[in-house]
Amino acid sequence: MTGAHPADQIIVALDGMDPPVALQFSQALPELRWVKVGLELFVAGGPEVVMALREQGKRIFLDLKFHDIPVTLASACAKATSLGADLITVHASAGSTALALAQRAVVEAAARADQPTPSLLAVTVLTSWTDAAFHQQLQVGAPLASHVAHLATLAVEAGVAGCVCSPQELSVLRTRHPEPFLLVTPGIRPAGSAAADQARVMTPDAAIAAGASKLVIGRPITTSPDPLEAFAACCRAVAAA
Secondary structure, X not given: OOXXXXXXXXXXXXXXXXXXXXXXXXXXXXXXXXXXXXXXXXXXXXXXXXXXXXXXXXXXXXXXXXXXXXXXXXXXXXXXXXXXXXXXXXXXXXXXXXXXXXXXXXXXXXXXHOOOOOEEEEXXXXXXXXXHHHHHHHOOOOOHHHHHHHHHHHHHHHOOOEEEOOHHHHHHXXXXXXOOOEEEEOOEOOOOOOOOOOOOOEOHHHHHHHOOOEEEEXXXXXXXXXXXXXXXXXXXXXXXX
């Protein structure tokens, strides 16, 4: 995303917050442009928290990772579109038919509502997985990185806007799938931050240099003693990439 403002490349994950706290936090960062509404916040606050964040002028990454049979998945994506979500996640492992049907559903729902079409993002492999656990527990024979690349190709072939991957897969995926295909990555940890429950991580500047379109950053900003400065530091790192 050459030329993009750094703040437009950072999505702050409002994970672990109750709706009033999330709304207060979002309001307190005037330069913040993108927020992630994940499972915890959506279950607690429902569509109303999405609409309240939109009223603050924030753009919404609705990260509910839909995964179901094609018709149900497509219907869920259409309803997410009606909420005004800008980015919507589905699991790539739902398969080609589901991805293509979901893409058509968001286009049609946006047209009915006379609003911009959201970008559908196919989740490849969660950043909490390690190679060893991935093979042992899921019994997928291909190397984790190869499986990510395969799922990203399914997303491209289905016509969706992009995918979610770990930072470690960015370089390979960007080489194979140039912009405007979106690569959105969690697992971003500024230098000196703890990895916590993320197994495959990278610093903001390194991820942008590797080809990330947007970075999802949560606890390094939201649990910082000074969230304003933490957010500004991430913006500076992105700008320096």
